Structures are given as C-alpha cells and as structure tokens.
Amino acid sequence: MYEPIQTAKVFKQIAEQIEQRILNGELRNGDRLPTELELAKQFHVSRTAVREAMKMLAQKGLVDTRPGRGTIVIDGAHTALQSSLGLVMKLKWGEMGGSENLLEVREILETEIAAIAAERATEKEITAMREAIAVMDAYMHDVNTFIAADNRFHEALAQATQNILILLLTNSIVNLLSEQRKQIFSVAGGPQRGQIHHKRIFDSIIRRDAEAARAAMREHLRQVREDSADPA
Known part of the structure; x- marks a missing residue:
C-alpha cells in the first residue's frame, strides 16, 4: 500500500528554493539574503514560515543569521x-x-x-x-x-x-x-x-x-x- 500524499509544509518549500539557488551557485558564500519581511512578501507567506525556513537552512550549515547583518549564506559543509x-x-x-x-x-x-x-x-x-x-x-x-x-x-x-x-x-x-x-x-x-x-x-x-x-x-x-x- 502507498502512503497518502501530504502537502509539503510551506517553510520547507521556502528552504528548498533557497537551498537550490545555493547549490546552483546563484547564491554564494557571503551573500546576504533579503530581510525576513522582504522574503515573506516575495514568497507570499507569513514571516513565521520564513523564520522556520531560515532555521532549517541554518541546521544544514547553509546560512547564518547574524545580529545587525541579517542572514548570510555560508559554506558550512566542513x-x-x-x-x-x-x-x-x-x-x-x-x-x-x-x-x-x-x-x-x-x-x-x-x-x-x-x-x-x-x-x-x-x-x-x-x-x-x-x-x-x-x-x-x-x-x-x-x-x-x-x-x-x-x-x-x-x-x-x-x-x-x-x-x-x-x-x-x-x-x-x-x-x-x-x-x-x-x-x-x-x-x-x-x-x-x-x-x-x-x-x-x-x-x-x-x-x-x-x-x-x-x-x-x-x-x-x-x-x-x-x-x-x-x-x-
């Protein structure tokens, strides 16, 4: 039996799009992402969803949120x-x-x-x-x-x-x-x-x-x- 299809959570879809841009080289080490509010507007989602997406990307070592500097793309592979x-x-x-x-x-x-x-x-x-x-x-x-x-x-x-x-x-x-x-x-x-x-x-x-x-x-x-x- 197959498992029922579930709609992916919004924050995961946001994280996947940003991750793909990093993997494609569109976003590079040191690049600053738009603010939480700006991303919410671009994705047509809540700021909470953007915040959760950033947490997910940070756990993967792809971004780092720094006070006063915003969210920065990092090379966290190592x-x-x-x-x-x-x-x-x-x-x-x-x-x-x-x-x-x-x-x-x-x-x-x-x-x-x-x-x-x-x-x-x-x-x-x-x-x-x-x-x-x-x-x-x-x-x-x-x-x-x-x-x-x-x-x-x-x-x-x-x-x-x-x-x-x-x-x-x-x-x-x-x-x-x-x-x-x-x-x-x-x-x-x-x-x-x-x-x-x-x-x-x-x-x-x-x-x-x-x-x-x-x-x-x-x-x-x-x-x-x-x-x-x-x-x-």
Missing part, C-alpha cells in the same frame, strides 16, 4: 561534516577498533596526501607548513600549542592537494587526531621524533619530490604507531 562524522566516531569508537583503525586510515590517506601535496602545494600552503613547524619547535613542552600547530601542519598538507574533499575528510577527524597526538606527546621523546619527520616531509614538499614525501609520511606514521603502543 562544519556539518566534521560534526556528523565526529559524533558517529565518538559513539562507535570501540566498534571501530579505536586508535588502531585510525592509524590504518591515516596510513591510507596521508601517505598519498603528502605525495600529491609535493606536486601541487602553493606558496601559501608551504608558508603555513613552515610556520607550523616553527611553532612546534618553540613549544616542544606546551602540549596544547604544539598539537594545535601539528594539526595546522597536516591541514596545510591536505589543503596543498587542492582537493576540497580530501580537506573535508581530514578535517572531519581532527578531534580524534588531536587525542591521538596528546597520547604521543606524553611519550618521552615523542614530540621530538615527530618533529624530525615533519621536517623531512616538509623538505620533500619544497623539493617537489612526491615519492620522498610519501616515504617520509610513511615513516612518520610508523613512528606514530610505535609511540602509540608505548606503555609510558
């Missing part, structure tokens, strides 16, 4: 993906094999990320990597500052692939990576060993040597695996 994947991983961490499976994912992704980055990195990403390494050198005994810079180094590598999907995927697990990095930071000599590998990866990137970058990242992740297993 935040939405990070939030949803991060929640799933927290709930299913034990079933997923925990740190061991995270390492396996990193070995699959990050070795190729390093190789592609060596071929495509722009001066912007190279500068970001260089600055992140300098911060890690300066804050070898400050766990939070060191790990924030470590995250930035690996994010710059992902950005250097010039592939937005790779960046979204890696950023979606950044919280898990931070926890893993904290564990390694507590191992005697862990930060120092990590820095040796970071610098080797970086050297390969600036030399545009994809195979060397791949190998350097593989060695780095081998070090991560060994330090993750360290009982200290």
